Amino acid sequence: MQNTYLRDLPAADQIAIDGTQVGSVQKSHVFSIETLYDLVPKLSHGAKYAFRKSQVAARSQPQKFTPSSAHLAIIRADWHVIQAGDITAECRKFRGVNAKTTEIDSLMAVYPYLGSTLKLGVGFQNGNVSDDITDITHVRQGVFRNLVARF
Template sequence: KYTYLADLPSPAQVDALGQNLDYAQRSHIAAVDGTYQLTPRLALGAKVAYRISELRASRDESAQWFDSEAMFWAVRADYQIVRRWDVMAEMRELSIKEAQDSRLGALVGVYRHFGDHMKLGVGYNFTDYSDDLGDLSYDEKGWFVNLIGKF
């Protein structure tokens, strides 16, 4: 998957001092992921994503852009515990080059299959970041609901 994202923060979303709450960004994001069915009950997967971008802390055209690179990876295991129920565990890491910051964490979930082509899950993200490298918010920690279509 390749994404080009040109995004400006909303002028209405400011803090008490009138500063923007998010960065403006121009990003190129590439990601690849896959899953291999190792046994009838166990599937293993992985994802790698890389972002090259320019960020600025303002919508103001005179504000300076600065470079930002990020890399994300995750390894995942899905295990069918009974006929239509799966559990999932994922280890993930996000590294930001310029900040020299790396965050390692985990995500877990439980999924229920509905027919052969859909499953619905609920889980908990123990990290504060997303696997979407266009999301710069660091507010992803907590419960999630996920609906997946499959072929």
């Protein structure tokens, strides 16, 4: 369970990672809860729910905030292939309360082990729903890679 306050108010001359000054500013309160349960030794099931109560504004007009609350629900399954790695599948649903929008997407990934504590994932996401509800860019569709370490 997690409760987060995000105040993302970049300065007017701050440059984004893509080299532009375009984007949004936001003030958000986020509540989320996440579970992962081993159904059997080789299969895990997980779920996540998050709610964001926020206000967003364009960087060009940082004082004109509008409400932008949202819900995010994710269900996932992990199949643990013996000594080889994991195969992950997720289904995500994002609902923008104020914008009255709903997006659903899915992803599949393969995570082969690189030693006992590291795995490198490669997958495909079919949609634009991020697992981070504070991400308001909604640009995610396509091939991705992910490095996971455990301690």
